[in-house]
Amino acid sequence: MLLAKNLKYLRSESGITQAELAAKLGVQRSMISAYEDGRSEPKLWALEVITNTFGVSLDELLHHDIQHNGRKAHFQKEIRILTIAVDDSDRENITMVPQKASAGYLNGFADPEYMESLPQFHLPNLSKNNTYRAFELSGDSMLPLVPGTIVIGSYVEQLRDIRSGQTYVLVTSTEGVVYKRVFNYLEENGKLFLVSDNEHYKPYEVKGEDVLEIWEARAFISTDFPNPKDKSKPVSLDDISQMILELKAEITRMR
Incomplete structure (x- = not known):
């Protein structure tokens, strides 16, 4: 999985510091370092923030070598991670x-x-x-x-x-x-x-x-x-x- 490599590349290319990304996610800066080193993986809610921040699909972030192969064609990307609401029985509303x-x-x-x-x-x-x-x-x-x-x-x-x-x-x-x-x-x-x-x-x-x-x-x-x-x-x-x-x-x- 290319998550760590892609995250580090996208953050650097966007001019966002680890501290700034950490603030967006509500985590410590050391956690961003752990993500980029492959020592830890973001939770789903954190992946949602990351994909929205850098304008990529989840599939592209996890499986596509963005640095060496460039961005995927836009029409092939997934729509952004979907935010849903559920009731008390965990059924989707x-x-x-x-x-x-x-x-x-x-x-x-x-x-x-x-x-x-x-x-x-x-x-x-x-x-x-x-x-x-x-x-x-x-x-x-x-x-x-x-x-x-x-x-x-x-x-x-x-x-x-x-x-x-x-x-x-x-x-x-x-x-x-x-x-x-x-x-x-x-x-x-x-x-x-x-x-x-x-x-x-x-x-x-x-x-x-x-x-x-x-x-x-x-x-x-x-x-x-x-x-x-x-x-x-x-x-x-x-x-x-x-x-x-x-x-x-x-x-x-x-x-």
């Missing part, structure tokens, strides 16, 4: 991110205290093998789901597992928290194309390196019942594919 809390979530999603401050609940008939999070939608870009709808997403560990054409909640450093239909072009150019089901919104692209978390939509909760007279229809996959082609052509012309 579904954490609810209300619309008003979405901005704060960008800064607090890795903070256990912040996560515990958000609403928690359980739902039946969801696989116990997955971790779920709920996000309240804003705007009308994903009709027929209306503002206020709660989308429950299943955590996706790696960006390469994104399936083109499926809907996801993405937590990104550039666009915030968004719910979109995603098309995976990471192997081609390291980017994702995000498409709204409402044809009035144009698709756009996000770099894989800007994605902090991604949740595959599995269910939704809404107090707005479908109206059979409502003529608003989501665009078809053929329409979406055509929009993607037009967007790529526009980007090519701009270059």
Whole structure:
């Protein structure tokens, strides 16, 4: 395992002293020295702080020789270690991110205290093998789901597992928290194309390196019942594919 070597290299390259890293972890400086010498290994909570501090995945930190082989391609990295909340029976709760809390979530999603401050609940008939999070939608870009709808997403560990054409909640450093239909072009150019089901919104692209978390939509909760007279229809996959082609052509012309 390359933890000790990678930690020492990343700390040095970032210009962070052992004392400064120790302060972030809440441990003695001698413990950082022990980590870097391979005499001790960080606990899971400490690994979470380390990966967030240096912007690496856990897999990269433990198994990839960063100094000699360079950083892995961003789209191959794991999403950062997930912070979860549990109940008194040690069952994972579904954490609810209300619309008003979405901005704060960008800064607090890795903070256990912040996560515990958000609403928690359980739902039946969801696989116990997955971790779920709920996000309240804003705007009308994903009709027929209306503002206020709660989308429950299943955590996706790696960006390469994104399936083109499926809907996801993405937590990104550039666009915030968004719910979109995603098309995976990471192997081609390291980017994702995000498409709204409402044809009035144009698709756009996000770099894989800007994605902090991604949740595959599995269910939704809404107090707005479908109206059979409502003529608003989501665009078809053929329409979406055509929009993607037009967007790529526009980007090519701009270059």
